[in-house]
Amino acid sequence: MTSNGNSVEVENLVKRFGAFTAVDRVSFSTRTGEVFGLLGPNGSGKSTTIRILCGLLHPSSGRASVAGYDVVASPEQIRRNIGYMSQKFSLYADLTVLENLRFFAGMYGVSSDIVKERIGWALEMAGLRGRESSLTGTLSGGWKQRLALGCAVLHRPPILFLDEPTSGVDPLSRRLFWELIQRMSDEGVTIFVTTHYMDEAVYCNRLALMDRGQLIALGTPTELRRDSIEGSLLLLECDRIGDALERVRRIEGVHDAAVFGNALHLVVSNVEVGSAIRAALEADGIAVARLESIRPSLEDAFVALTARRGVNGATEQSR
Amino acid sequence: MNFRRLLAVSRKEIFQVLRDSRSLLIVLLMPLMLMTVLGYGVNLDTKHIRMFAFDREGSQQSQDLLKRFQSSEYFNLIATVRDYDALATALDNGRCQLAIVIPHDFSARLRDGRGVKVQALVDGSDSNTAQLAIGYAQGVVGAYGARVQAEFFRKSHAPSVNPSLSVDARTWFNEELESKNFIVPGVAAIVMTVVGTLLTSLTIAREWERGTMEQLISTPVTAMEIIVGKLIPYFALGMFDTAVCATIAVWWFDVPFRGSILTLTVGSGLFLTVILGLGFWISVFTKNQLAASQIGLVAAFLPSMLISGFTFPIEQIALGVRYREGLFEQ
Numbered sequence: 001m002t003s004n005g006n007s008v009e010v011e012n013l014v015k016r017f018g019a020f021t022a023v024d025r026v027s028f029s030t031r032t033g034e035v036f037g038l039l040g041p042n043g044s045g046k047s048t049t050i051r052i053l054c055g056l057l058h059p060s061s062g063r064a065s066v067a068g069y070d071v072v073a074s075p076e077q078i079r080r081n082i083g084y085m086s087q088k089f090s091l092y093a094d095l096t097v098l099e100n101l102r103f104f105a106g107m108y109g110v111s112s113d114i115v116k117e118r119i120g121w122a123l124e125m126a127g128l129r130g131r132e133s134s135l136t137g138t139l140s141g142g143w144k145q146r147l148a149l150g151c152a153v154l155h156r157p158p159i160l161f162l163d164e165p166t167s168g169v170d171p172l173s174r175r176l177f178w179e180l181i182q183r184m185s186d187e188g189v190t191i192f193v194t195t196h197y198m199d200e201a202v203y204c205n206r207l208a209l210m211d212r213g214q215l216i217a218l219g220t221p222t223e224l225r226r227d228s229i230e231g232s233l234l235l236l237e238c239d240r241i242g243d244a245l246e247r248v249r250r251i252e253g254v255h256d257a258a259v260f261g262n263a264l265h266l267v268v269s270n271v272e273v274g275s276a277i278r279a280a281l282e283a284d285g286i287a288v289a290r291l292e293s294i295r296p297s298l299e300d301a302f303v304a305l306t307a308r309r310g311v312n313g314a315t316e317q318s319r
Numbered sequence: 320m321n322f323r324r325l326l327a328v329s330r331k332e333i334f335q336v337l338r339d340s341r342s343l344l345i346v347l348l349m350p351l352m353l354m355t356v357l358g359y360g361v362n363l364d365t366k367h368i369r370m371f372a373f374d375r376e377g378s379q380q381s382q383d384l385l386k387r388f389q390s391s392e393y394f395n396l397i398a399t400v401r402d403y404d405a406l407a408t409a410l411d412n413g414r415c416q417l418a419i420v421i422p423h424d425f426s427a428r429l430r431d432g433r434g435v436k437v438q439a440l441v442d443g444s445d446s447n448t449a450q451l452a453i454g455y456a457q458g459v460v461g462a463y464g465a466r467v468q469a470e471f472f473r474k475s476h477a478p479s480v481n482p483s484l485s486v487d488a489r490t491w492f493n494e495e496l497e498s499k500n501f502i503v504p505g506v507a508a509i510v511m512t513v514v515g516t517l518l519t520s521l522t523i524a525r526e527w528e529r530g531t532m533e534q535l536i537s538t539p540v541t542a543m544e545i546i547v548g549k550l551i552p553y554f555a556l557g558m559f560d561t562a563v564c565a566t567i568a569v570w571w572f573d574v575p576f577r578g579s580i581l582t583l584t585v586g587s588g589l590f591l592t593v594i595l596g597l598g599f600w601i602s603v604f605t606k607n608q609l610a611a612s613q614i615g616l617v618a619a620f621l622p623s624m625l626i627s628g629f630t631f632p633i634e635q636i637a638l639g640v641r642y643r644e645g646l647f648e649q
Contacts, residue, residue, distance in 0.1 A: 054537050076539060084537035088530040094338045095331065106327025107538040151534075161537075 007032060008053060008159065008192055013062035015048050022048040024213035025062070030192060030206075035185050037204030038194040039302070045213040046194035047087060050163050053192070054084045067159055080108075083152035087164040089144050091151060093137030097128050100136050100151060108155035122150030125180060142173025149180065153189075160184065162193040166200060178203045198299045209302060216305050221298055228301035231255060232271050236264040237290035244286050251280055258303050263290075265300055320547070324540050328548025332522065336552060345517050346556050350510045350563045357506045358499065358572055365451040367395040371415040373406055374399055378426040384437070384463050388419065393455040406440060416442045417452045429467055503572045507564035511587065512594050512623040513616070515557045519598025520605075520615030522549050527606040550595055557591040558584075594619070 008030045015023040023045045030036040038046045051057045053066050055075030064071045067081040091100045101119045110118055123129050126146035131139075136147065145165065153160060162181070166174045182203065185191050193204065201207055202221050209217040209224070217224055238244050241264065248257050248266060253273035257266045266277070271293050278288050296304075336342045370388060374381050389396045397415060400406060409415040420438035422428075428435040439456050443449045526532040535545065565583070568574040598615055605611040 056533070056536060076541075079537060079539045082537070084534070086530065086533045086537070088533070090530045090534035092331065092335065092531055093529070094335055099331070099334055103327055103331045104538065106323055106330075107535070107540045109321065109323065109539060148534075 007065075007067070007190065008036070009063075009065045010049075010053070011063045013049065013052065013064050014060045015045075015052060015057065016060045021213050023052070023059075026210070026213075026215045028208050028215060028218055030190055032190055033185055033188045034205040035181060035191040035193065035203060037201050037207045038192070038210060039196070039198070039201050039204075039207050039298075040194075040210035041196055044210040046196075046210055047163055049210075050161050050192065050194055053078075054082060054161055055079060080155075081157055081159060083155070083157040083160045085148050085152045085160075085162045085165055087167065089148065091136050091144065091148055094135065096133045096135055097123070097139070097147060098132040100147065101154065104151040105154045110155050118154050118156075122147075122154060126150045141169045142176065145169050145173065145177060146180070149177070153184070157189070159190045159192065162191065164194055164196070166195070166197065174200070198297070198302065201298050207298075209305060211306050217301075224301045225296045225298060228304045229267055229296045230304075231267055231269045233294050233296045233300055234266040234268055234271070234274055234277070235260075235290065235292055235294045236266055236277070236288065237262070238264075238281060238288045239286050243284070244281055247280060247284055247286070248277055251276055256304060256307050258307075260299070265294075265303075267300075267304060320541070320543055324544045325548045325551075328540070328545055329551045332549050333552045336518075336556070342518055342521070345514055346560060349514050350507075350560045350567070353506050353510050353513070354503070354564060354567050354571075357509070358503050358567075361498075361502050365448050365455075366392055368393055368417050368448070368452045368455070369415045370394045370396050371406055371409050371418045372396060372399045373401070373403065373418065373420045375423040376421055376425045380426040380429055380467075381421045384421065384425075384460070385419070387459050387463055388456075391455070391459055393451075394459075410440060410442055413442070416445075416448060417456060419456065429471075432471055499572055500574050503568045503574050507561060507568060508590070509620070509623045510560055510564050511557055511591055512619045514560050515553065515591055515594035516598040516601070516615040516619035517612060518553050518556065519549070519595045520601045520611040521608050522553070523599060523602035524606055524608045524611040528608055546599060549599075550592075553595055553598075554588075554591060557595065558587065561587045561591070 008028075010029065011027050013023055013026045014021065026045070026049060028036075038049060040046050048057065052059050052071060053064055055066075055071055055078050058072060066078045069077040069081070071078060092103070095103065098119070101122055102115075105115050105119060123132065126143060126149070128134075128139075128143060128147060128150075131143075136144065139147065149162075149165070166177055169177065178200065181191055181193070185205075195201060204221065206218065206220055207224060208215055217228060219227065236244065236248070241259065241262070245257055245259065245264060248254050248264065251273070253269045253276065255267045255269065257264055259265075268274070268277075274291055274293075278291055281288055336346075372385050372388070374385060385396065385399070388394045394417070398409075400409070403420075406415075406418040406420070410418060418440040420440070422435065422437070425435055425437075437460055439453065441449045441452055523532075526535060565576075569576050597618065601614050601618060602611050605614060
């Protein structure tokens with residue numbers, strides 16, 4: 001194994017499907033043992049990126065290497081060194097738990113002297129001891145997911161790719177799952193995960209934000225929260241939220257406003273703008289229930305980043 | 320190719336087939352069903368053609384001729400009638416397929432050595448049977464004519480009789496010209512084609528449909544390992560069905576088995592490999608179980624029924640070149 005056996009390196013990666021560019025000049029690299037999250041809405045190019053890295057798709061241009069192997073030149077080597085869990089449940093529903101584990105142990109060429117131990121470990125991890133002979137299709141979502149994880153890491157891959165691993169799984173199982181991921185990361189496995197759940201992104205050491213095929217920000221969750229917002233963030237709870245949104249956007253010092261649940265998040269140049277907002281709304285007869293400065297969440301960061309990019313894009317076009 | 324991965328794929332496939340009642344039904348019931356339906360249902364032998372006769376003379380000679388029809392296993396003389404109307408009615412309602420009319424001056428003409436014609440009315444709605452009936456009737460009448468001629472010459476003390484030229488045919492491989500002797504082995508080939516194509520046409524499509532292919536191709540397993548690994552269990556099932564068919568053919572339908580079992584096994588194996596390949600190809604191509612099974616069925620059934628020689632050869636063997644044109648006209 002090469003010295004960068006745990007890393008994923010991507011340089012100017014492009015993937016086009018006809019006229020549509022799914023991945024547009026993306027570059028990043030991961031560090032050994034980190035949980036690297038690829039975050040973005042559906043259709044932003046996350047899955048395409050992960051599929052290229054697993055050697056399931058060929059890039060249109062650019063370069064990507066996984067575990068020190070080039071994705072185009074040596075996909076076989078890559079497949080030996082990675083575990084991959086796809087978005088959709090992809091074990092054999094008509095095989096039993098044990099048969100699935102044995103099958104994937106065979107696929108990954110786990111040597112016969114440690115197969116038993118590895119399968120035992122996977123059963124333990126997934127909490128499926130005693131249910132070895134249940135048909136996989138009859139398991140509930142969380143179990144299926146943990147079994148899929150178990151199957152994907154039977155051969156102790158240095159890098160693990162998880163594509164939307166927690167979609168369709170109950171919250172408790174999701175937390176359990178992330179604990180398992182954390183543990184593997186502690187053991188030095190590099191975890192590459194895509195998700196569109198903002199609340200899951202906090203489990204990642206570093207995050208890459210993707211939007212419409214492009215990488216728009218990269219950093220730790222803290223960095224992203226801190227740096228993506230220029231100015232301060234205010235939370236506004238009031239009546240007639242639609243009217244309020246229209247009104248506050250016209251106030252000087254308000255850079256951005258977005259609906260978050262039953263409240264508005266406002267990006268303002270400084271906290272003092274708050275009093276102007278309150279005055280303007282009350283003049284229009286909108287009762288303000290709450291207006292206070294808050295710490296930006298990742299979602300705020302994401303909204304701010306995509307909004308800023310939208311503006312930049314517009315100015316680029318108007319030039 | 321990695322042997323352990325190959326075996327793992329095979330094992331998995333076996334488990335899946337054993338749990339898939341649909342596949343099991345195809346494997347177990349298809350040979351029995353096709354053997355029964357086609358083995359009993361398809362009979363291309365035309366024997367016992369329903370026949371009416373209108374003997375306008377009623378002489379000893381005319382009765383002699385009819386007796387010859389009666390004693391032939393190809394004809395079943397149902398009734399003799401007294402007028403044309405009765406013949407027409409019988410032909411109309413299908414009670415007879417062939418009607419023979421013997422003229423009123425039959426014996427007189429024979430005695431005088433003048434030519435005489437016997438009329439045959441044939442129900443042509445099933446042209447295949449009609450042609451056979453005409454052929455057989457000509458045979459019977461011709462043989463009778465030859466005997467009468469010999470008799471005539473003998474009585475007139477003619478110096479010598481040139482023996483008429485005739486063909487003495489001997490059929491090889493299927494001496495009795497029994498259609499079951501080639502239909503039943505033909506069914507075995509159809510079973511192999513259908514079972515082989517149907518089973519494999521589902522296998523790759525199922526992986527795509529259920530999303531397991533995505534997981535599979537992210538592992539180090541190669542395409543060749545997947546294909547060969549999947550081929551092994553289906554090959555075994557196909558050979559099992561071939562053996563079932565052969566057993567039914569020999570022990571139940573009494574089809575004579577001549578030749579070497581080894582040749583049959585190797586030949587079947589080669590044929591089956593091609594058939595399994597066809598199924599795989601359909602499966603890879605469609606990536607959809609429903610479409611794959613539909614295409615598989617058509618691709619397997621049509622050629623094996625129509626152009627493999629399953630449906631038509633007995634006519635060719637029985638009637639030879641003479642009726643080849645008639646065959647293509649159909």
